[in-house]
Amino acid sequence: MDSFSTVIRTASHEQHTEAETSTFMSDLLGGRLGVAAYARYTEQLWFVYEALETGTERLAADPVAGPFIRPELFRLAALERDLAHLRGADWRAGLRALPETEEYAARVKECADGWPAGYIAHHYTRYLGDLSGGQIIRGRAEKTWGFARKGDGVRFYVFEEIANPAAFKRGYRELLDALPADELEKQRVVTECKRAFALNTAVFRALGAEFPLSA
Numbered sequence: 210m211d212s213f214s215t216v217i218r219t220a221s222h223e224q225h226t227e228a229e230t231s232t233f234m235s236d237l238l239g240g241r242l243g244v245a246a247y248a249r250y251t252e253q254l255w256f257v258y259e260a261l262e263t264g265t266e267r268l269a270a271d272p273v274a275g276p277f278i279r280p281e282l283f284r285l286a287a288l289e290r291d292l293a294h295l296r297g298a299d300w301r302a303g304l305r306a307l308p309e310t311e312e313y314a315a316r317v318k319e320c321a322d323g324w325p326a327g328y329i330a331h332h333y334t335r336y337l338g339d340l341s342g343g344q345i346i347r348g349r350a351e352k353t354w355g356f357a358r359k360g361d362g363v364r365f366y367v368f369e370e371i372a373n374p375a376a377f378k379r380g381y382r383e384l385l386d387a388l389p390a391d392e393l394e395k396q397r398v399v400t401e402c403k404r405a406f407a408l409n410t411a412v413f414r415a416l417g418a419e420f421p422l423s424a
């Protein structure tokens with residue numbers, strides 16, 4: 210039987226491709242969008258990570274979610290530095306979540322508050338992605354908009370305290386494989402992971418509508 214880390218990866222593979230090849234992501238990675246679109250995307254991420262990283266002290270004590278709560282993953286402080294760079298010192302006053310982002314963040318909060326295993330589905334979808342494809346996005350952003358390498362503007366993608374992302378991901382998969390949950394609960398987590406991907410895709414769709422190419 211496949212390990213849980215393999216099951217969740219395989220189950221979300223199709224949606225991963227969908228997210229990766231969404232119009233907004235393709236345009237962003239293709240260098241076809243202005244920095245305003247990148248800033249708007251970064252702003253949406255702030256709401257998602259605010260939901261993921263609020264209440265982590267409580268989740269750290271939870272037997273299911275606890276092992277996943279690793280401060281070296283936390284992204285909110287990095288996002289805030291990026292936003293200050295992108296939007297200026299008063300970035301907070303202008304923060305606006307898209308309706309799709311609100312829905313995404315609300316679901317993360319709901320899981321964080323009442324379903325630790327569901328929270329892991331969201332944790333996995335974001336942080337493992339940031340450690341993987343995030344590195345590709347960082348490189349493109351630096352090149353397209355001239356941010357300093359691993360500097361302000363792209364700090365979200367830089368995990369200063371994770372020296373070896375490949376090793377970290379291996380350890381993370383071991384945590385997934387050791388998840389103390391029965392098969393039914395694991396199936397629910399997989400379903401929640403698919404939902405997490407769908408929530409991301411919905412945000413991309415909304416961003417794509419806000420930043421169409423004037424081709």
Ligand code: HEM
Pocket residue numbers: 214217218225228229230234238333334335337338339341342343345346378406409
């Ligand atoms: C253009 C955008 C993206 C690119 C280029 C990209 C690329 C990649 C690559 C190359 C990997 C493989 C890492 C490995 O084998 O260790 C990966 C893994 C992953 N990505 Fe993405 N990705 C993108 C967008 C996304 C998005 C939007 C999400 C979800 C929000 C996501 C979530 C994940 C997850 C959860 C994994 C880990 C899979 C696993 O090993 O279990 N990615 N990505």
